Amino acid sequence: MVCVGVKIIEERIVEAYVGEYASGKSENAVNRALELVRSGRQVNLVDLDLVEPFYTLRPIKQELTNMGLKVIAWETGETMGLGEAGSIIKPEMRWALQRPGDVILDIGYGVEGAKTLNLVEGAAQNPDLKVFAVVNVYRPMTSTINEIISYVSELGLVHGLINNSHLGDETQIKDIEEGARIVTEAAKELRLPVVATAVDIKLKKEFSTGHDCMGNPVRFLTRFMQNTFW
Amino acid sequence: MTEKPIQGERKMFLTGNEVVAWAALAAKVDIMYGYPITPQNEIMHYWTRMAPKYGKKFLQTEDELSAGFTTIGGVLAGKKAFTATAGPGNTLMQEPISMAEMMRIPTVVVIQQRGGPSTATVIYSQQEVTMTTYGGNGEGFRVVYSTATHQELFDYTIKAFNTAWKYRFPTFVLGDGYQAKMRESLHIYDPEEKGIKLVEPTPTLSRPGQIGVNREPNHIRNTYNTEEELYQIVMGYAKEYAEISPEIIEFQEQDVDDAEIVIVSHGVVSRAALAATQELRKAGYKVGYFRPITLRPFPTERMRAVAANTKKLLVVESALGQLNKLVLNEIYGLTTPIETLLKPGVGVTSEEIVTRIKSLL
Numbered sequence: 001m002v003c004v005g006v007k008i009i010e011e012r013i014v015e016a017y018v019g020e021y022a023s024g025k026s027e028n029a030v031n032r033a034l035e036l037v038r039s040g041r042q043v044n045l046v047d048l049d050l051v052e053p054f055y056t057l058r059p060i061k062q063e064l065t066n067m068g069l070k071v072i073a074w075e076t077g078e079t080m081g082l083g084e085a086g087s088i089i090k091p092e093m094r095w096a097l098q099r100p101g102d103v104i105l106d107i108g109y110g111v112e113g114a115k116t117l118n119l120v121e122g123a124a125q126n127p128d129l130k131v132f133a134v135v136n137v138y139r140p141m142t143s144t145i146n147e148i149i150s151y152v153s154e155l156g157l158v159h160g161l162i163n164n165s166h167l168g169d170e171t172q173i174k175d176i177e178e179g180a181r182i183v184t185e186a187a188k189e190l191r192l193p194v195v196a197t198a199v200d201i202k203l204k205k206e207f208s209t210g211h212d213c214m215g216n217p218v219r220f221l222t223r224f225m226q227n228t229f230w
Numbered sequence: 231m232t233e234k235p236i237q238g239e240r241k242m243f244l245t246g247n248e249v250v251a252w253a254a255l256a257a258k259v260d261i262m263y264g265y266p267i268t269p270q271n272e273i274m275h276y277w278t279r280m281a282p283k284y285g286k287k288f289l290q291t292e293d294e295l296s297a298g299f300t301t302i303g304g305v306l307a308g309k310k311a312f313t314a315t316a317g318p319g320n321t322l323m324q325e326p327i328s329m330a331e332m333m334r335i336p337t338v339v340v341i342q343q344r345g346g347p348s349t350a351t352v353i354y355s356q357q358e359v360t361m362t363t364y365g366g367n368g369e370g371f372r373v374v375y376s377t378a379t380h381q382e383l384f385d386y387t388i389k390a391f392n393t394a395w396k397y398r399f400p401t402f403v404l405g406d407g408y409q410a411k412m413r414e415s416l417h418i419y420d421p422e423e424k425g426i427k428l429v430e431p432t433p434t435l436s437r438p439g440q441i442g443v444n445r446e447p448n449h450i451r452n453t454y455n456t457e458e459e460l461y462q463i464v465m466g467y468a469k470e471y472a473e474i475s476p477e478i479i480e481f482q483e484q485d486v487d488d489a490e491i492v493i494v495s496h497g498v499v500s501r502a503a504l505a506a507t508q509e510l511r512k513a514g515y516k517v518g519y520f521r522p523i524t525l526r527p528f529p530t531e532r533m534r535a536v537a538a539n540t541k542k543l544l545v546v547e548s549a550l551g552q553l554n555k556l557v558l559n560e561i562y563g564l565t566t567p568i569e570t571l572l573k574p575g576v577g578v579t580s581e582e583i584v585t586r587i588k589s590l591l
Binding site for chain 2: 021022136138139140141143166167168170
């Protein structure tokens with residue numbers, strides 16, 4: 001804690017969401033950022049998908065901005081060409097950690113994508129930075145304990161796992177619980193905490209204790225990414 | 231001994247591109263050849279990530295021409311081989327696939343359609359229908375399965391290899407960028423455990439034995455000396471293609487019997503068409519749904535019967551009339567009017583279809 005006059009400035013929250021392609025990184029990052037906004041904090045959400053920089057947060061940028069987030073993402077009019085024609089980091093992204101307020105980094109594209117973090121100025125030295133790997137056990141490369149362990153080991157710096165196991169609209173409680181068991185077991189082997197189990201807000205009633213069957217805290221997700229391309 | 235890629239049946243949450251890679255593994259494919267292009271890239275990405283684990287191979291070529299010809303090479307050597315592409319890549323692919331058509335080489339190509347003409351968008355369209363069904367300098371002797379769901383992408387990718395190897399006509403699985411990137415749950419399975427017999431690949435060249443001693447030469451050609459010689463070959467293929475077509479043709483329909491208007495669509499758009507049909511039926515509108523699954527060979531007989539039995543057709547597609555052209559050709563002679571909802575390179579929602587139908591009835 002740092003005291004400035006009589007105003008107390010809390011430590012800021014800096015979190016990066018990494019993980020396998022289509023594991024739910026963006027959905028978790030967006031929801032986490034909004035949760036912080038709702039608690040009265042100033043929050044920057046940074047879209048660091050440099051492989052497909054025009055498709056991730058761009059379609060919902062305005063909606064998120066209206067909800068009080070500072071969204072740092074490319075806009076179509078600012079650029080020319082397609083993701084596959086080359087990727088550029090936006091200067092605001094490179095310097096994102098210098099911004100006032102919390103910073104949530106949505107880092108696209110699996111293991112290669114996780115290296116994008118190296119492009120963010122000051123990331124390696126930032127004492128607040130927490131990197132969370134988002135895992136859905138119904139995704140092909142992270143289905144079993146062993147697969148998760150080897151996958152997360154490839155990601156580099158990781159401080160915790162998020163169990164985001166689901167089957168889209170067909171998700172049942174037992175699917176989430178099965179995911180919680182596998183992810184918790186993998187986390188134990190990796191000596192990492194399970195930061196949360198992410199659950200669609202539609203299933204809120206079923207998780208009224210705020211914890212999953214393994215005792216991990218539950219974070220409820222409102223789905224925004226359905227309104228994006230991918 | 232490498233482990234089996236899929237044991238039993240599993241419910242998974244996948245993108246369409248991943249589904250294709252898993253289906254190819256399930257179909258016991260030996261090798262993929264490919265050149266990157268969005269939106270099919272992850273087929274290659276996932277194949278290359280999984281290939282070493284299951285003793286499979288991959289070759290990245292310098293372009294799609296080469297990807298198509300190396301796929302042919304793999305097949306000639308007796309390997310189950312495939313490639314995947316999109317848009318301008320599909321354009322280049324027509325040259326090798328024309329050769330496969332002529333030489334009766336069972337190649338499998340997965341297309342994830344993107345916007346056109348040319349580079350256009352990397353995202354989505356249904357603008358590769360004409361090219362995939364009748365592209366190249368030939369007569370369209372190929373099989374084209376147009377999928378709508380991830381389950382179908384899995385099922386028909388497996389089926390495509392069987393169709394190709396059984397009938398020896400090049401076979402396409404026609405998806406699109408939405409299907410490629412969309413996430414959806416599906417059941418993946420080992421086809422053999424389900425009683426689906428996988429056709430065994432056999433080499434076309436370098437077969438065992440000695441020519442003239444214990445086997446005949448196997449002279450496959452794409453070059454002929456005279457017009458008459460070519461004519462005979464092409465007409466022979468046409469006859470054979472017509473004969474096998476009833477075995478290959480597939481379509482899906484709902485509520486067509488008493489329909490005053492039938493929505494005709496294919497691929498991912500048919501999901502919106504089906505939802506619109508169900509919604510309109512609930513509201514009391516006499517609407518039907520017809521969807522060719524095979525665009526080549528086209529379900530002509532059924533399409534004509536459906537068209538003859540209704541007052542109007544509404545053709546809906548994410549192209550400026552490519553499916554419509556096929557339909558028009560197949561129902562020639564009938565007087566059923568055709569209305570269209572054509573959105574080249576753009577998705578179609580069930581709401582748009584509902585609104586259009588209401589304006590037509």
